[in-house]
Amino acid sequence: MSDLPDLPVTFRPGHTRAILLTAGVVIFLVISGIAMLLELGPGERLSFVITGALIFWVLAQLARIKVVADESGVTVVNIVSRRRLDWAEILQVNLRPGDPWVFLNLSDGTSLPALGIQPGIAKQRAVADARALRALAEARSAAHEAQDQG
Structure with a gap:
């Protein structure tokens, strides 16, 4: 961690x-x-x-696009929208080859584009940011599951 x-x-x-x-x-x-x-x-x-x-x-x-991660969750600010997510809502963080930006697979069955992480000009940075957000989501999800079971 x-x-x-x-x-x-x-x-x-x-x-x-x-x-x-x-x-x-x-x-x-x-x-x-x-x-x-x-x-x-x-x-x-x-x-x-x-x-x-x-x-x-x-x-x-x-x-103004960005993705802000804090202790309680993630705020995704896209061009015309802003959405607050709890860590438990994020099932998967995806940045596949050819994707224009990161997609968050959510617990309600939808996918949310997170334009704040995009491989356009700085591909290595975007990949590192996507990995960091994925690691945070996995760590927070595991901690949330442990709290629910404990």
Whole structure:
């Protein structure tokens, strides 16, 4: 158990996040700069700035994905959803070759994508994160079963 990460631990695609946030800032600044350079009325300039801000907001939403594991369970934050799971609800943590991200098989028979661990740019990191989350889930599940039997 000593190879388990200390809790709480947050898994997120760091490179992807940095790229998305950097692109969002650059796009916002370029669109806003163009609005200031062109001979536009105040309403047209404002619409450029709002468009840049909207693009930044969308990219920031894409960058917020993460998986947070703590003592009582896991919080999965995807693009438009957030779900809290108890450790006992997670039956299996899967990252198969070709999968775009980790999938959590749940006790209710469903599968939940966990976009916070994805092998896109940093495949080795994603594999290590998936293994760590799997080890945590197995250790917490075993501890939960021991409590139920004891």
